[in-house]
Amino acid sequence: MAVTTDQVVLNEWVACGWHGQVPMGQSYDTVIFGQEICVSRKGAEEYEVAVIEENGATGRTLPVQVRYTCIFTTLGNPTRPLPVIAEFDEDDRRIIGCGSVGVRTSPYRIIENFLDMAHFSFVHTNVLGAPDQTEVLAYKTEHRKDVDEIWALDCKFYQPAASTASAGGQMTDYVYRVMSPFSVMLYKNVFGDPARNDAICLFVQPMAETECLAYMPMALVDEISTPEGIIDFQQGIFLQDRIILENQRPTLLPLDPTIELPTRADASSIAFRRWLKAMNLQFGIYEKQAA
Ligand SMILES: [Fe+2]
Numbered sequence: 001m002a003v004t005t006d007q008v009v010l011n012e013w014v015a016c017g018w019h020g021q022v023p024m025g026q027s028y029d030t031v032i033f034g035q036e037i038c039v040s041r042k043g044a045e046e047y048e049v050a051v052i053e054e055n056g057a058t059g060r061t062l063p064v065q066v067r068y069t070c071i072f073t074t075l076g077n078p079t080r081p082l083p084v085i086a087e088f089d090e091d092d093r094r095i096i097g098c099g100s101v102g103v104r105t106s107p108y109r110i111i112e113n114f115l116d117m118a119h120f121s122f123v124h125t126n127v128l129g130a131p132d133q134t135e136v137l138a139y140k141t142e143h144r145k146d147v148d149e150i151w152a153l154d155c156k157f158y159q160p161a162a163s164t165a166s167a168g169g170q171m172t173d174y175v176y177r178v179m180s181p182f183s184v185m186l187y188k189n190v191f192g193d194p195a196r197n198d199a200i201c202l203f204v205q206p207m208a209e210t211e212c213l214a215y216m217p218m219a220l221v222d223e224i225s226t227p228e229g230i231i232d233f234q235q236g237i238f239l240q241d242r243i244i245l246e247n248q249r250p251t252l253l254p255l256d257p258t259i260e261l262p263t264r265a266d267a268s269s270i271a272f273r274r275w276l277k278a279m280n281l282q283f284g285i286y287e288k289q290a291a
Contacts, residue, residue: 006283010076015203031207069097069217083179087199087219106284108253133158141271150178152268164225252286
């Protein structure tokens with residue numbers, strides 16, 4: 001597996017594991033952008049990440065940050081910091097990492113699926129969407145240039161069982177926030193407390209162009225559910241998504257709108273692809289074959 005030469009993606013922070021994945025004093029090998037790396041746990045919240053050379057020797061050490069239940073590193077010189085997600089610092093939140101799920105597709109397909117409400121009724125039937133209420137109402141998207149993020153605002157969807165804490169069907173309000181090509185999150189109104197939002201993240205570890213690990217840390221307002229119940233719910237949803245994601249073709253993401261026609265429900269996908277195109281990304285992008 002070759003290491004990508006795409007400097008744009010190399011300069012991003014990406015997840016390379018979840019905090020607690022190995023006990024103190026132990027390490028594991030993993031891959032980002034085709035580069036093998038070794039992640040060693042040195043202390044309670046202290047990790048060292050190093051490149052593994054082709055001959056198996058340990059190479060240069062990489063920057064590392066532990067945030068939002070995940071371990072982040074970078075092979076380049078990040079042009080953007082890790083995002084600030086204030087909900088994770090609120091004292092009464094349930095902070096839950098949900099481990100990782102392997103998905104064989106491009107990282108941007110995973111981000112796009114997270115942004116897509118149109119599939120709720122068909123893929124997460126009777127949970128995140130009802131079979132007789134499939135419409136995606138119009139919503140707004142914007143590129144926040146000060147932080148270079150894509151936001152989707154005023155999203156609404158009828159959900160029969162929006163979370164483990166919900167007692168029945170509800171109109172759920174969503175705000176989506178794409179924080180980097182490999183990280184996205186949503187704010188979702190809390191059942192029974194309209195003033196607050198649950199924060200649910202998706203961090204993608206791009207191992208190769210069509211091979212990823214996905215991490216889903218959450219900061220929830222929920223005093224009722226057990227951690228096991230929340231993890232089971234979230235992983236159940238994501239495993240339904242994985243089936244769809246791994247069957248999408250092409251697995252690489254086309255940025256040319258003549259290859260995949262967008263619809264009105266795809267406004268966030270259109271904004272996301274335009275943003276990726278402006279960054280001039282090469283890694284994980286589908287290039288139309290010359291006729
Ligand atoms: Fe889904």
